[in-house]
Amino acid sequence: MGAGIRSGKAGIGAAAVATALLAGACGSPGTAADGGKDAPVKVGLVYSKSGPLAAYGKQYIEGFRAGLDVATNGTGKVGSRKVEVTEVDDAGDPAKAVSGAKDLIGKGYKVIAGSTASGVATQVSAIAEQNKVLFVSGPAATDALTGAGKFTFRSGRQTWQDIATAATFAGDVKGRKVVVFAQDGAFGQANLAAVKTVLGGKGATVEPLMVPASATDLTPFATKAKAAKPDMLFVAWAGATAQAMWGALGQQGVFDVTKVVTGLDTSATWPAYGKVAGKVTFLNHYFGGAAGTALEKQMTERVTKAGSKPEIFTPDGFTAAQMIVHAAAAGGDAAAMAKALEGWSFDGVKGRLTVRAGDHALLQPMYQAKLSEGAAPAASVVKTLPADQVAPPAAGK
CATH class of the missing domain: 3.40.50.2300 (Response regulator)
Structure with missing residues (x-):
C-alpha cells in the first residue's frame, strides 16, 4: 500500500438522505433517557470486520479490546457503569454502515466508533452530528473528519x-x-x-x-x-x-x-x-515496536496473548478505547462527553496525544x-x- 490509509471509494452524497431518514425514524435522541448513574456505557463499533479493509478492521478491534482492558484497569467498567460493546460489520460499505449506525442510535447508543474507510466515516459523522451522539472514527484518514462537527472525533491520524x-x-x-x-x-x-x-x-x-x-x-x-x-x-x-x-x-x-x-x-x-x-x-503512522512506550508494551502483551501482533492500525483501536472511557466518565450526555475530549492531552501508544479543542484533530507523533x-x-x-x-x-x- 502507498502513503496513508486507503480512502473509502464511496462519497458522502447519501449522507444527507440517510441523516434525514434517521431523524424521522428515531425522533430526537436528546429526549431518550440516559438511565441512572449505573446505566451501562453502550458503545457501538461499526467497522470493517469483512470486506476489502478487513485486515485493518481486525487490527482496530484487537487494539480496542486491549485499550479497553488497560483504560478500565481490567474491570470493563467506567466507575460503576459496565461498558457494553456491540460490533457491527459494515464490510466497507457506506450503506451498511449507515444502516448499522441508525439501528444502534435508535436503540439508545450514545457512542459510535470504528470507521475503517474514509467514505464510511464521512457518512457516519453526518448521522452522529444530526442525532447528537459521540462519534470516534478509527483508521479512516480523510481530512474531512477534522472540524466535521461538535460530536465527531478521530482516534487515528489523517492524510x-x-x-x-x-x-x-x-x-x-x-x-x-x-x-x-x-x-x-x-x-x-x-x-x-x-x-x-x-x-x-x-x-x-x-x-x-x-x-x-x-x-x-x-x-x-x-x-x-x-x-x-x-x-x-x-x-x-x-x-x-x-x-x-x-x-x-x-x-x-x-x-x-x-x-x-x-x-x-x-x-x-x-x-x-x-x-x-x-x-x-x-x-x-505506526508499526509494531515503533513507539517504545509503556502503553505500547501493554498493548503488545494483550494483543500477543490473544494470538496476534501489533500492526499499523492497532493503536487506533487502543486510542479509541482510551477516548471513550475518558468521555464516558463525564456522564451519559453526548455534549458532556464531547466537551471532556476537547483539549484533552494524554499518554497513548505512540506517546503524548492531544485532541485539539477547536477542530478535534488528533495531534500525535x-x-x-x-x-x-x-x-x-x-x-x-x-x-x-x-x-x-x-x-x-x-x-x-
Whole structure:
C-alpha cells in the first residue's frame, strides 16, 4: 500500500438522505433517557470486520479490546457503569454502515466508533452530528473528519499528517518537482490533493501520474515516471499489483534518478518491495515496536496473548478505547462527553496525544522509517517526528 490509509471509494452524497431518514425514524435522541448513574456505557463499533479493509478492521478491534482492558484497569467498567460493546460489520460499505449506525442510535447508543474507510466515516459523522451522539472514527484518514462537527472525533491520524511527514524528507521543496504516482481512484486522488496542498503550498510543482486501477502492465507507467525527472516521486498504491509496480520502478531505474517516498503499510505488504525495499523512503503512522512506550508494551502483551501482533492500525483501536472511557466518565450526555475530549492531552501508544479543542484533530507523533531487504523484511524507525511538526492546520483556516 502507498502513503496513508486507503480512502473509502464511496462519497458522502447519501449522507444527507440517510441523516434525514434517521431523524424521522428515531425522533430526537436528546429526549431518550440516559438511565441512572449505573446505566451501562453502550458503545457501538461499526467497522470493517469483512470486506476489502478487513485486515485493518481486525487490527482496530484487537487494539480496542486491549485499550479497553488497560483504560478500565481490567474491570470493563467506567466507575460503576459496565461498558457494553456491540460490533457491527459494515464490510466497507457506506450503506451498511449507515444502516448499522441508525439501528444502534435508535436503540439508545450514545457512542459510535470504528470507521475503517474514509467514505464510511464521512457518512457516519453526518448521522452522529444530526442525532447528537459521540462519534470516534478509527483508521479512516480523510481530512474531512477534522472540524466535521461538535460530536465527531478521530482516534487515528489523517492524510495531512502523512503528507507533512513526507515533506520532512524533502527539505526545501520550493521550485522542485514532485510527481504523484498513484492509482486513479479515491485513495490516489485523496493523496494527490494532499500533496498539492502541503508540498505545493511550500512552493513545489506537483504533477499527477495516475494509473488506471485495472492496469496490469505497469512498465509503461514506470517509464513515464522516470522520464518526468522528478525531484521526488510520491507513491500512493494499494492492492494486488503493488509488487509488480515496485518491480517495474526498479527495472526502469527510477530509484537511480529520484527519491521515492511512500507510506509503510501493514507488515503483510513488506515482502512486496523485494529488492527495492532499501531504496524506498517511508513515512509511517505506526508499526509494531515503533513507539517504545509503556502503553505500547501493554498493548503488545494483550494483543500477543490473544494470538496476534501489533500492526499499523492497532493503536487506533487502543486510542479509541482510551477516548471513550475518558468521555464516558463525564456522564451519559453526548455534549458532556464531547466537551471532556476537547483539549484533552494524554499518554497513548505512540506517546503524548492531544485532541485539539477547536477542530478535534488528533495531534500525535509520526515516523520516518526504513525497511530491510530480503524474504522477511524488518522495519525500523529512522526518526520520530513530534506532534507539532506534523500538525494539520486548524480546519477552516
